[in-house]
Amino acid sequence: MAEQGARRVKIALADDEPDLRSTMARLLGLLGHEVVYTAANGAELLQACAEQPVDLVILDLDMPVMDGLTAAEELAERGIPAVLVSGHPDIEEVVLEHEPVVTRIMKPATVDKLRDAIRIALLRR
Numbered sequence: 001m002a003e004q005g006a007r008r009v010k011i012a013l014a015d016d017e018p019d020l021r022s023t024m025a026r027l028l029g030l031l032g033h034e035v036v037y038t039a040a041n042g043a044e045l046l047q048a049c050a051e052q053p054v055d056l057v058i059l060d061l062d063m064p065v066m067d068g069l070t071a072a073e074e075l076a077e078r079g080i081p082a083v084l085v086s087g088h089p090d091i092e093e094v095v096l097e098h099e100p101v102v103t104r105i106m107k108p109a110t111v112d113k114l115r116d117a118i119r120i121a122l123l124r125r
């Protein structure tokens with residue numbers, strides 16, 4: 001259920017696992033946000049962001065073609081904040097070393113983790 005008074009955020013989502021993309025999109029919808037598009041890798045996401053603006057991107061760290069960190073760095077140049085999602089225990093170090101990634105989520109993503117990450121990302125924007 002969407003939070004009262006919360007702004008509907010336009011989000012792009014990239015993960016190479018279709019089931020995880022679908023689950024995350026559903027969770028974001030429960031939070032009242034609009035998933036503008038989903039992509040299987042960072043390159044697809046960059047192309048989509050060039051065609052339609054978004055407020056925020058949520059990206060998996062490890063994807064084929066272009067990983068989430070590389071895509072986040074390019075999107076930061078366009079002023080689009082990024083939330084990095086990963087199951088790797090060293091994700092905290094990756095986030096601290098790369099400024100474009102404003103926050104991170106450890107898999108599995110939950111509604112609470114997504115809500116908090118979106119709030120942090122938009123505040124740091």
